Amino acid sequence: MPATSADDARPDPDWEGVRLHVVTGKGGTGKTVVAGALALALASAGRRVLLIEVEGRQGIAQLFDTAPLPYEERRLAAAGGGEVFGLAVDAEEALMDYLEMFYNLRRAGSALRRLGAIDFATTIAPGMRDVLLTGKAKEAVRRRREGRLVYDAVVMDAPPTGRIAKFLNVNSEVAGLAKVGPIRHQADDVMAVVASPLTAVHLVTLLEPMPVQETCDGVAELQAAGLPVGGVFVNMVRAPLLRATDLRKAEKGRLDRAAIADGLAAAGLTGPGGALAQVAVDDAVDVLCAQASDHAVRVALEAAERATVMELDRPTYDLPWLPDGVDLGALYELAEALRAQGAA
């Protein structure tokens, strides 16, 4: 493929050889958005990417502004010659697949479903559900058509950080139950992919104490379980709006009030007809200084959290805060930011 000049300037992608990108994060950090942006970024070099979700919440459909996804791979978007497909994995459907594929039991499966047995097996049988969900991702990673891989990469919008190690470590989940037999075999197969260099588990965080704490805990848990830790994706990053000296002064409440009053006058805000003509100048300066102080406190907190993230010593990527929320256009913007930083 002919490289554009923008491609020349790009760093080499950090995850060459990784085919399964598992994206996790604390609730509220935007892991679905990051998973979607990463899928677009991976697809943009003319590749085929499958984006899958496993929590039955139709987050992908909402993100890509399409109708709810069935249990069937659907084309979601094109990106720079590549394509992103989407799939909402459902444990029950995956079990039906499994029965058909290995035992030719689809009809018996339907009868069992009416009896509630499928629901039972996917919900109550310990670890079963996770084996089925991760099994589907494993199958997509390995799937070939006419000798060629169907997908260059699979991105999974995975369960949150607190559950991710247990979710992926299916072997230990079923170990106490199935020492032999088909489920054990399937779990071993899944582990052969998720605990290998084919997989990277990425963590999404915000620069806030609790998400960062959960990210650190998640990294430790993944490492203890022998699962491959990928990058840390810092979401909703906002640039400081004050220069460094003003940030320090604002934090201590020592901004130059007279200079601010002068500036407001120079911009015509406090004079007749200005937006602040009806507000006492002192009051306006008070509010602006208080807001600047809030801003400086936040910037300082974020810097401290950033330092903690850096101590993890993982590749780190920033996604900018988008004031108007994330629509499809913004998703392409985030994908581009990820490519520019070498995430894809």
Place this chain on the structure above:
Amino acid sequence: MTASVDQPRFGIDALLGDPGVRTIVCCGSGGVGKTTTAAAIALRGAERGRRVVVLTIDPARRLAQAMGLSELENEPRPVVDVDARAGGSLEAMMLDMKRTFDDLVIASADPERAASILANPFYKALSTSFSGTQEYMAMEKLGQLRAAAEAAGHLDLIVVDTPPSRSALDFLDAPRRLGSFLDGRLIRILAAPARLGGRAYLRFVQAGFGVFTNVLSKILGAQVLNEIQAFVASIDTLFGGFRERAERTYRMLQQPDTAFLVVAAPERDALREASYFAERLRAERMPLAGLVLNRVQTSALPALSSADAEAAADQLQRLGAAYRTTAGVLRVHAERVTTVERQRQLAARFTSAHPDVPVVRVPALPGDVHDLPALRRVGTALSGCATGAAPER
């Protein structure tokens, strides 16, 4: 109230001051500040004279941090530094899901049987990793706390934080789901197919059972099936019906002495979840006391719009270095007002869908809430008389 934009006002003090309110349940999707809200309500209640216990379920031990405690046990323990002058008290606990389940087994069975259940791998998996167990055990613990409070009379308010699930509805649905599984037809078939009455039904069940066990042993292996059957048989007589137990707690939540609060952040997804939850509570005739909107951004300078502030900042930037500080503080203002406006629109959407649900706004605090003074500030905001925030009409 005449116009639909006239949202009813709401303050937590009305709930805390009503001795008829004995349980407050804080629901909401993950990451919206439920735990902080529950802790702040509990603290405010205690300092206004209620004898409160707060039950949190979060595995990240956030409440422990917020309350300055290094560890919470599966039983309530007193929180220090609470102002007890009004005669109240505060105890806090964190749900230990597995221990609650284990205790339930130990309390309901003779020691030998309990030991065999606790050692069963199916029980181990069910008590630690089944997705509804946490919610079920939260309900169970809530029921226990209520019973203990009624018996001993030392508590008069229970504040409950709910598990960190994606959906607020999980708290309502999961216990029933677990209950119906453990008490359902299939489990009974597995446990003792011959006990079910009716010959025709028996034939059907046995035919179904044959296919079922055949398939299940193909998927899971015969060993697993045996363990499930052993587990089911041993719990069958113990619990007097899981479903019934879950139903009982559920009905308790429908009583007028229970108040639900739905917690949300002023973001699209969180408010959508809050909306689903409000509809569901209405359908279940459960009393929704209000929406707590956390981390609401405010500005005390609404006269200056975001666009005007940006334009002025650009102009000052061109005028030279002397105005850089003013340009900076104007950009901070512009960003802030933009956020205020976006949040206002999102909240307005919720209100037009649920005009009868009162809303209380908690202003965004620049720092993290991790000590009692910060929890008190959140509590003040929850009372509806937040300092520094533009008051709601």
